[in-house]
Amino acid sequence: MLSKKSQYAFKALSYLTEHYKQGPVLISEIAKKKKIPLKFLENILLELKKAGILGSKKGKGGGYYLQKDPAKVKVATIIRLVNGPIAMLPCVSLYFYERCKNCDEKHCGLHDMMVEVRDASLGILESRTLSDLIV
Amino acid sequence: MLSKKSQYAFKALSYLTEHYKQGPVLISEIAKKKKIPLKFLENILLELKKAGILGSKKGKGGGYYLQKDPAKVKVATIIRLVNGPIAMLPCVSLYFYERCKNCDEKHCGLHDMMVEVRDASLGILESRTLSDLIV
DNA sequence: AAAAAGTCCACCAAGTTGGTAGGGTGTTTG
DNA sequence: CAAACACCCTACCAACTTGGTGGACTTTTT
Numbered sequence: 001m002l003s004k005k006s007q008y009a010f011k012a013l014s015y016l017t018e019h020y021k022q023g024p025v026l027i028s029e030i031a032k033k034k035k036i037p038l039k040f041l042e043n044i045l046l047e048l049k050k051a052g053i054l055g056s057k058k059g060k061g062g063g064y065y066l067q068k069d070p071a072k073v074k075v076a077t078i079i080r081l082v083n084g085p086i087a088m089l090p091c092v093s094l095y096f097y098e099r100c101k102n103c104d105e106k107h108c109g110l111h112d113m114m115v116e117v118r119d120a121s122l123g124i125l126e127s128r129t130l131s132d133l134i135v
Numbered sequence: 136m137l138s139k140k141s142q143y144a145f146k147a148l149s150y151l152t153e154h155y156k157q158g159p160v161l162i163s164e165i166a167k168k169k170k171i172p173l174k175f176l177e178n179i180l181l182e183l184k185k186a187g188i189l190g191s192k193k194g195k196g197g198g199y200y201l202q203k204d205p206a207k208v209k210v211a212t213i214i215r216l217v218n219g220p221i222a223m224l225p226c227v228s229l230y231f232y233e234r235c236k237n238c239d240e241k242h243c244g245l246h247d248m249m250v251e252v253r254d255a256s257l258g259i260l261e262s263r264t265l266s267d268l269i270v
Numbered sequence: 271a272a273a274a275a276g277t278c279c280a281c282c283a284a285g286t287t288g289g290t291a292g293g294g295t296g297t298t299t300g
Numbered sequence: 301c302a303a304a305c306a307c308c309c310t311a312c313c314a315a316c317t318t319g320g321t322g323g324a325c326t327t328t329t330t
Contacts, residue, residue: 002223004288010245011238027307035237040289046308058307059297075248088137102170103146109268110145113210113259120255124248133244139319162276175320181277193276194328 006083008036009044013078014133016054017070024056024063044082051081070130076122078130086125087118094118141218143171144179148213149268151189152205159191159198179217186216205265211257213265221260222253229253 011034019025027045031038045064048054055067066073079086080095087093091100092114105111146169154160162180166173180199183189190202201208214221215230222228226235227249240246
């Protein structure tokens with residue numbers, strides 16, 4: 001399951017997508033409109049900024065804005081950033097791989113199955129972007 | 136990600152699948168062969184028994200055994216039992232559904248996307264059984 | 271009766287999650 | 301220059317989950 005943090009991140013990003021290229025948006029505005037605890041949202045946006053997804057501006061007229069074209073930011077990227085691995089097992093993760101002890105990956109039925117699940121999920125998550133969050 | 140508990144459960148179940156219809160298997164034997172902490176495994180097997188997946192027998196010659204044909208126990212069932220929801224959002228889960236507050240499911244891009252991911256995953260997990268764990 | 275083997279209950283350490291508090295830093299405007 | 305503005309940063313916290321252990325109890329077999 002996606003953490004609440006991730007869900008907040010997606011809500012905030014969808015709001016920023018709707019206001020793409022309309023200048024910086026206040027954290028407080030996003031928090032209010034999307035009903036996200038303000039201070040918690042601060043942390044999330046800062047993290048997204050450090051990852052290069054968002055940009056920010058201080059002082060009057062400041063706020064956060066999308067650094068990139070929302071049509072080019074994959075949903076999978078955001079999940080990995082805020083939530084962690086997409087795969088169901090470490091030995092199957094592309095970005096968070098960890099060798100499986102006491103289980104030979106070449107002869108593990110669960111491993112093979114989870115590779116399939118991962119690929120099925122990524123087929124969707126890697127092809128959708130922030131633009132797809134807006135209906 | 137699947138919890139360690141879930142991974143242990145699958146290892147134990149695969150062992151029991153390999154010994155299907157060969158009489159009860161000792162917890163201690165499974166623990167040793169699959170390198171699972173004994174007391175932890177006890178809890179897991181008991182839970183699987185209470186869910187009707189396993190049966191048990193006490194006293195000499197006792198142990199645990201599969202209650203059903205391994206080819207008829209879906210992997211999805213085990214995951215829901217031991218790990219919880221398969222979906223990435225509560226508002227998208229079939230077995231653990233919870234309404235999404237502050238988000239109209241009819242007009243939420245994330246919701247729609249996660250429905251697709253869920254269905255893609257279930258397409259695999261609902262069609263595979265314990266038998267498929269053995270390679 | 272003794273041994274075997276599962277059952278049950280209670281507890282624990284460490285980590286994660288979701289959040290709060292409060293001051294610091296850089297920008298703009300008057 | 302100073303005040304207002306708005307993000308930046310560090311620290312902290314309660315509650316919950318995860319992964320695991322210890323010990324006593326019951327049931328079954330020999």
